[in-house]
Amino acid sequence: MARMKFVCDAERCINCNGCVTACKNEHEVPWGIQRRRVVTLNEGQPGEKSISVACMHCSDAPCMAVCPTNCFYRTEEGLVLHDKDKCIGCGYCFYACPFGAPQFPNGASAFAARGKMDKCTFCAGGPGENGSEEELKKYGRNRLAEGKLPLCAEMCSTKALIAGDAEVLSDIMRERVLRRGYGAELWGWRVAYGDGKQAQRGQRVHAPEKP
Amino acid sequence: MSRLIACWMRRVGRCTAALLVPLLMVTAAYGAEVGSYRGGRIDPQAPAVMVVPQGHNAAAFYDGVRRSLYAPGVTSIQTPEANVLIQSEGNTWRQIRNGPITVWGGWLILAVMVAITLFYLVKGTIKLHEPTTGRKLLRFTVYERLVHWVVAISFVLLALTGLSLLFGKHLIEPIFGTSVNAALLWVAKNVHNYTGPLFGFFLVLMIVRWAKDNLFTSVDWLWAKKFGGLLSGEEIPSGRFNFGEKFWFWVGVTVLGLTITVTGLILDFPLFGQTRQDMQLAHIFHASAALFMIAMAFGHIYIGTIGSEGSLEGMKTGYVDEAWAKQHHAVWYQEITGRRQ
Known part of the structure; x- marks a missing residue:
């Protein structure tokens, strides 16, 4: 079975926010929630880099580890999805996620109660019937069930953001690195997927080494 | 007399320092770990x-x-x-919450429950030595009882719901399944979030009301030294509140209670620009202080109910029997009746 992953090639991203717009539109994401965003480092400096970031569907997901109701589940493709019917809106996944992926609708409510958590689904919907009206309303479109890849990556104009089977992505990146001679360091890869043995061991991500 | 009090204060100071220093070191260590990755x-x-x-x-x-x-x-x-x-501190918080807070906290609660059960089985209820006289003394006014019971009931609700948020995944879910656990925790979270501010408000009222009677006096030293006679069975004279009650009042109710209240409000009202780090730190302090307070509350609830004959009556009706007052709070008995034993 394929292991689905996201890769953002920081050498290619031009901060056009096409992925952000595609995601917002495809899933009709509510106001105040950004399932995907683009962050620019060293803006206006030589060596400026832009990176598109969303849920990385980590091998050892912190959101999953801290959820009091175990509303998260891992699909056969390695995606980290969640069940909004079991979410209690405690916000723990939001505190724990390194990438700022889980977010909460912040409407006017008594005691600032949070609604159900929302996050990137890798365009794979949620539990329940694939392609159903309920799934669309709660989680957005289930493109994976239709044999399509996430729209953010599909619409990326420079193909900086690519999504799909890890082995295919690795081949694409390897070829790019060979051609241009640098840039093999994939941002966020080690945090989300560890050293490659994480998935098999199911262990936590290593703490960062001291400089 | 004043020298005695001064000496006593120094001793209390040393004891408090001995207790607080490790506690502060633990919390500081947590703080430093999270703080060093401040995003x-x-x-x-x-x-x-x-x-x-x-x-x-x-x-x-x-x-x-x-x-x-x-x-x-x-x-x-x-x-x-x-x-x-x-933000890497998210994973640090996860390791602290899922690690020491869940594991040590769980063992702490379990150990205290076992210890109190054993104590009850070995020592049993502390009985009144003399027959009740039927003459009643006013111990708690209506206001004091109202404030106490609002705090007590909300505390029990908060403790049960809070513990279920921490341990439900390990205790409720394996038995009843994810759906039941999720439904229960949805109720628990809402009860917790709405009861919290009520608890905090009445906690402050209670601290203000009882602070004066909980100031340490010279007689408390004897009580502390003999552990209230809980093990030997002898009765140590004390004022309106004995050293055990005062310790619970200052360390449990005041320090831990206020810590829980302040951090709880930070977590309950994420409307003032709190960052994720603020929430992580608030949660660590909230959960740690709450687990210590719950552990201490077991002792308080035990001695106030089945642990000591006639104690619950005081908080239920407001009045205690003279025999009870003479036995447990001799100095207080003398103060309000003007009689010596």
């Missing part, structure tokens, strides 16, 4: 902007981004902290 902040030692090396060792740069060594990023997204590319 979105510029490390004064690092250059404000570090240029990404073109084609060489970008991995080192991204590692620096992860540890928030450089200036935060820029994004057109308007949600709070959207410009923070990565």
Whole structure:
């Protein structure tokens, strides 16, 4: 079975926010929630880099580890999805996620109660019937069930953001690195997927080494 | 007399320091661990902007981004902290919560429950030595009882719901399944969030009301030295509140209670620009203090109910029997009746 992953090639991203717009539109994401965003480092400096970031569907997901109701589940493709019917809106996944992926609708409510958590689904919907009206309303479109890849990556104009089977992505990146001679360091890869043995061991991500 | 009090205060100071120092060290260690990865902040030692090396060792740069060594990023997204590319402290918080707080906290609660059960089985209820006289003394006014019971009932609700949020995954879910656990926790979270402010408000009222009677006096030293005679069975004279009650009042109710209240309000009302780090730190202090307070509350509830004959009556009706007052609070008995034993 394929292991689905996201890769953002920081050498290619031009901060056009096409992925952000595609995601917002495809899933009709509510106001105040950004399932995907683009962050620019060293803006206006030589060596400026832009990176598109969303849920990385980590091998050892912190959101999953801290959820009091175990509303998260891992699909056969390695995606980290969640069940909004079991979410209690405690916000723990939001505190724990390194990438700022889980977010909460912040409407006017008594005691600032949070609604159900929302996050990137890798365009794979949620539990329940694939392609159903309920799934669309709660989680957005289930493109994976239709044999399509996430729209953010599909619409990326420079193909900086690519999504799909890890082995295919690795081949694409390897070829790019060979051609241009640098840039093999994939941002966020080690945090989300560890050293490659994480998935098999199911262990936590290593703490960062001291400089 | 004043010298005695001064000496006593020094002793109390030493005891409190001995207790508080390890507690503070533990919390400081937590704080330092989370604080060192503070996201979105510029490390004064690092250059404000570090240029990404073109084609060489970008991995080192991204590692620096992860540890928030450089200036935060820029994004057109308007949600709070959207410009923070990565926050590693989230995983630190996860390890502290799922590690020491859950594991040590769980063992602490279990150990206290076992200890009190054993104590009850060995020692049993502390009986009144003399028959009740039928003459009643006013111990708690209506206001005091009202405040106490609001705090007590809300505390029990908060403790049960709070513990279920921490341990439900390990205790409720394996037996009843994820759906039942999720439904219960949905109720628990809402009860917890709405009861919390009520608890905090009445807690402050209670502290204000009883602070004066809980100031330490010279007679408390004897009680502390003999552990209230709980083991030997002898009765140590004390004022309106004995040393055990005062210890619970200052350490449990005041220090831990107020810590829980303040951090609880930070967590309950995320409307004032709290960052994720603020929430993580607030949660660590909230959960740790709450577990200690619950452990101490077991002792308080035990001695106030089945542990000591006639104690519950005082908080239920407001009145205690003269025999009870003479036995447990001789100094107080003498003060209000003007009689010696």
